[in-house]
Amino acid sequence: MQNDQLLILRRRYHKLCNCTRLGFLYYTMKRKKSVILFSFVCLFVAPVWISAQTTLPAASELKKLSFEELMNIEVTSVSKVPERLTEVASAIQVITNDDIKRSSSNTLGGALRLASNLQVAKTNSHDWAISSRGFNGATLRNNTLSNKLLVMIDGRSVYTPLFGGVFWDVQNVLLEDIDRIEVVSGPGGTLWGANAVNGVINVMTKSAKETQGMLVTASTGTFLQDHLAARFGTRIDSNLYLRVYGQHFDQGSTKLANGTDARDNWGLTQGGFRLDYYPSAKNSLSIHGDAYGGSEETPIGSKQSGQNLVGRWVHTYSETSELVVQAYFDRTWKYLLASDLRELLNTYDIDAQHRFALNKSNSILWGIGYRYMDDHTSNTFLPANRGLNLVNTFIQDQINLIPHELDLTVGTKFLYNTYSGFEIQPSARIAWMPTPRHTLWGAVSRAVRTPSRFETDIFSPPTLSTPGGIFKAETVVSYEVGYRVRAGERVSLSLAAFYNFYDDLRSFNNNPTPPTTFIFANDQEANTWGFEISGNAVVNDWWRLRGGYTYLDKKFTSKSPNVLPASALIEALDPKHQVMIQSVMNLTRNLQWDVAARHVGDIQSTLVGTAAVGAYTTFDMRLAWESPKFTFAVQGQNLAASDHAEFSSQQIPRSVLAKISFRF
Amino acid sequence: MREEIRYIAPLFRKCFIQTGVVLVCLFGMQSLHAQTNVSKEYRIKAVFLFNFTQFVEWPSAAFSGPTSPFVIGILGDDPFGNSIDETIQNEKVGSHPLVVQRYKDLRDLKNCHILFLNGSDPEKVRENLLVINHYTLTVSDADNFMKSGGIIRLITENNRIRIQVNPEAARTAELFISSKLLRVSEIFDPKNQPK
Numbered sequence: 001m002q003n004d005q006l007l008i009l010r011r012r013y014h015k016l017c018n019c020t021r022l023g024f025l026y027y028t029m030k031r032k033k034s035v036i037l038f039s040f041v042c043l044f045v046a047p048v049w050i051s052a053q054t055t056l057p058a059a060s061e062l063k064k065l066s067f068e069e070l071m072n073i074e075v076t077s078v079s080k081v082p083e084r085l086t087e088v089a090s091a092i093q094v095i096t097n098d099d100i101k102r103s104s105s106n107t108l109g110g111a112l113r114l115a116s117n118l119q120v121a122k123t124n125s126h127d128w129a130i131s132s133r134g135f136n137g138a139t140l141r142n143n144t145l146s147n148k149l150l151v152m153i154d155g156r157s158v159y160t161p162l163f164g165g166v167f168w169d170v171q172n173v174l175l176e177d178i179d180r181i182e183v184v185s186g187p188g189g190t191l192w193g194a195n196a197v198n199g200v201i202n203v204m205t206k207s208a209k210e211t212q213g214m215l216v217t218a219s220t221g222t223f224l225q226d227h228l229a230a231r232f233g234t235r236i237d238s239n240l241y242l243r244v245y246g247q248h249f250d251q252g253s254t255k256l257a258n259g260t261d262a263r264d265n266w267g268l269t270q271g272g273f274r275l276d277y278y279p280s281a282k283n284s285l286s287i288h289g290d291a292y293g294g295s296e297e298t299p300i301g302s303k304q305s306g307q308n309l310v311g312r313w314v315h316t317y318s319e320t321s322e323l324v325v326q327a328y329f330d331r332t333w334k335y336l337l338a339s340d341l342r343e344l345l346n347t348y349d350i351d352a353q354h355r356f357a358l359n360k361s362n363s364i365l366w367g368i369g370y371r372y373m374d375d376h377t378s379n380t381f382l383p384a385n386r387g388l389n390l391v392n393t394f395i396q397d398q399i400n401l402i403p404h405e406l407d408l409t410v411g412t413k414f415l416y417n418t419y420s421g422f423e424i425q426p427s428a429r430i431a432w433m434p435t436p437r438h439t440l441w442g443a444v445s446r447a448v449r450t451p452s453r454f455e456t457d458i459f460s461p462p463t464l465s466t467p468g469g470i471f472k473a474e475t476v477v478s479y480e481v482g483y484r485v486r487a488g489e490r491v492s493l494s495l496a497a498f499y500n501f502y503d504d505l506r507s508f509n510n511n512p513t514p515p516t517t518f519i520f521a522n523d524q525e526a527n528t529w530g531f532e533i534s535g536n537a538v539v540n541d542w543w544r545l546r547g548g549y550t551y552l553d554k555k556f557t558s559k560s561p562n563v564l565p566a567s568a569l570i571e572a573l574d575p576k577h578q579v580m581i582q583s584v585m586n587l588t589r590n591l592q593w594d595v596a597a598r599h600v601g602d603i604q605s606t607l608v609g610t611a612a613v614g615a616y617t618t619f620d621m622r623l624a625w626e627s628p629k630f631t632f633a634v635q636g637q638n639l640a641a642s643d644h645a646e647f648s649s650q651q652i653p654r655s656v657l658a659k660i661s662f663r664f
Numbered sequence: 665m666r667e668e669i670r671y672i673a674p675l676f677r678k679c680f681i682q683t684g685v686v687l688v689c690l691f692g693m694q695s696l697h698a699q700t701n702v703s704k705e706y707r708i709k710a711v712f713l714f715n716f717t718q719f720v721e722w723p724s725a726a727f728s729g730p731t732s733p734f735v736i737g738i739l740g741d742d743p744f745g746n747s748i749d750e751t752i753q754n755e756k757v758g759s760h761p762l763v764v765q766r767y768k769d770l771r772d773l774k775n776c777h778i779l780f781l782n783g784s785d786p787e788k789v790r791e792n793l794l795v796i797n798h799y800t801l802t803v804s805d806a807d808n809f810m811k812s813g814g815i816i817r818l819i820t821e822n823n824r825i826r827i828q829v830n831p832e833a834a835r836t837a838e839l840f841i842s843s844k845l846l847r848v849s850e851i852f853d854p855k856n857q858p859k
Binding site: 058059062063065067068070071072073098281541 | 703704707708710711712714715719747750751753823824825826827844845848853
């Protein structure tokens with residue numbers, strides 16, 4: 001029956017192709033942009049009245065399966081729109097395990113492209129420029145100066161005190177283990193750690209209980225040359241679960257603007273474990289750790305390694321009261337060959353957070369945390385070694401003004417750090433749910449970006465010096481409004497608009513008091529404004545769509561005549577427009593066809609020697625055959641854009657990859 | 665290798681358009697072959713219900729005669745559609761032929777061996793469970809089902825179905841749950857729950 005249909009289809013489609021030689025389609029074929037347009041049209045014109053298609057074996061076959069096999073079948077090939085999102089009064093977007101699996105991404109950075117409220121650009125073979133609501137900073141060595149995002153992986157903050165950003169090349173979570181990634185654009189300052197000025201990325205992996213059995217994947221392709229991963233999950237005792245995993249990959253190099261090989265290939269090997277223990281229904285304990293080592297060639301040849309160990313205990317007193325205690329140790333080491341710079345960072349962190357209902361209408365969340373970061377450098381920074389203290393405490397009250405209808409959340413975070421001392425970050429949010437399907441919300445918050453070693457300790461005579469202890473924290477006051485709507489079980493839409501006012505932003509100034517030519521200061525202000533639209537649509541049993549559009553604009557002002565004109569561009573290199581659409585489709589019971597397309601607007605000229613980055617439109621595509629035990633996928637990235645620059649001058653290639661996975 | 669890709673790429677682009685055309689056709693075709701729209705989740709849950717008949721033992725007192733039917737009851741709106749009928753078609757539990765009965769309301773309820781309670785209203789579920797007889801394996805996917813005294817709850821989490829069992833409640837209903845089923849299930853202990 002299925003085959004017959006296909007045969008008829010094939011005939012029809014040959015006919016159609018012939019007919020269209022002279023028609024509209026042929027015209028569109030001739031133009032690259034129109035190809036994309038056509039693909040979008042394909043995705044959207046498809047009628048919503050399409051009836052459900054059988055993607056399950058017949059009942060008679062299902063009955064032959066064991067309980068274990070039945071429990072392994074994915075019941076919603078098309079995930080339902082997450083319900084609790086409607087209640088969240090912030091610009092949150094969620095990337096699920098299935099979204100990642102059905103995209104063609106093979107790195108965390110790639111997976112983050114699926115959140116349309118993030119600006120994600122690949123800078124070279126191994127690094128990414130990732131920001132939310134703008135402020136993707138200029139490239140520095142292998143990384144970028146982007147510093148207004150808080151990134152957490154299973155409760156562990158991965159920002160570096162060296163420059164306040166993230167070394168994306170060493171955040172290699174096994175994508176199959178990710179449960180969900182929550183991306184909040186806008187200040188999350190009240191509840192989360194430092195640097196949540198423009199957004200929070202919260203990566204959560206599955207528990208060991210949810211990753212039982214063996215998984216082996218092997219990939220080979222034109223850009224990601226090889227990737228091998230294995231994960232094994234087992235039940236040690238009735239309440240004790242363990243998983244261990246390992247992965248290794250080698251990625252090829254990009255090209256320089258002139259077409260020559262950029263020689264920035266890299267490779268990394270990583271392993272880790274997670275132990276989940278449920279001694280009783282009221283307690284759970286999770287211990288997990290990772291260790292990795294890798295090396296990169298250009299722009300700066302480097303080697304890196306790291307280990308981390310996290311323990312978290314959750315105690316539930318009642319449905320409205322819970323205590324979470326977490327501690328972790330994180331060691332990262334980096335060696336940049338060209339500048340002979342070695343950096344060793346040891347982080348020790350302990351946090352506790354308690355949630356309880358004060359009375360019927362007040363729900364309190366409060367917490368306290370201490371972090372000590374011991375940073376050793378071999379040169380470039382003075383003093384070479386620094387011990388950094390970070391103490392933070394927060395309290396938040398969620399006040400239920402009208403039950404199920406009007407919620408007010410007020411809170412503040414107090415932060416003490418070695419550089420700028422005491423900082424206060426208050427926020428207020430209001431959410432109105434006129435009906436269970438609609439949420440209107442608004443928020444005002446203040447957040448700070450604490451100084452990093454880059455602005456305070458860098459030692460690079462005779463060019464650049466730092467104002468030492470007088471470099472202040474950068475601040476933002478953010479005004480947000482948003483609207484979420486859920487139309488039935490199948491469609492949800494979210495709109496968030498913001499206006500941010502930044503003060504004391506970092507600037508590069510002409511130094512009025514030589515010897516050095518330039519000096520850091522807090523002499524920039526900026527306004528940014530924009531909006532984010534995102535949506536999920538479950539078209540039918542076998543097809544769903546998600547996507548979004550983000551608009552962002554900004555204006556910088558210098559507060560001093562000494563500020564170098566390029567200062568604004570060093571801080572913020574962002575496209576004004578970006579669009580992302582992901583289509584997830586089960587063509588037959590076993591055949592999956594997925595497309596993730598994106599358009600990213602142009603980015604203003606970067607610093608001397610690099611051209612502006614032009615707008616580009618491209619798509620990733622995946623075709624996979626999947627059975628309960630086996631997946632074979634062919635996936636392509638950047639299929640519509642051959643070598644193209646996304647942030648720096650490195651040209652990101654079009655690539656194709658074959659991937660095979662076994663589960664048993 | 666990269667050179668090869670460059671040659672393949674334009675082909676790929678063309679293929680993409682053609683795939684698009686195929687899809688448009690596919691949509692057209694699909695609309696002609698309408699099928700009943702029962703969610704995948706409930707079609708699998710129907711199979712779970714059937715499997716319970718094989719891994720739970722009912723005492724002979726639960727049946728009025730040696731060939732009297734084994735009844736799977738559905739209380740409330742029926743989420744299974746005909747998938748449950750398809751599943752149990754021509755099946756027997758020992759000498760008892762399987763039948764499905766649907767009850768709109770508690771008042772319609774007759775003796776049944778497995779009862780699936782649909783409805784997420786915990787108060788209603790609790791109320792329903794109070795009047796259910798011995799020898800009935802109560803199954804639901806409602807959130808508060810176990811706390812209300814239900815025997816088996818089907819939990820959908822991370823796109824997969826898990827089973828939660830309260831052996832104590834099963835014993836009270838005079839049912840014997842096989843170790844094979846218990847091994848793959850989570851055990852619900854009413855004494856060890858957060859308040």
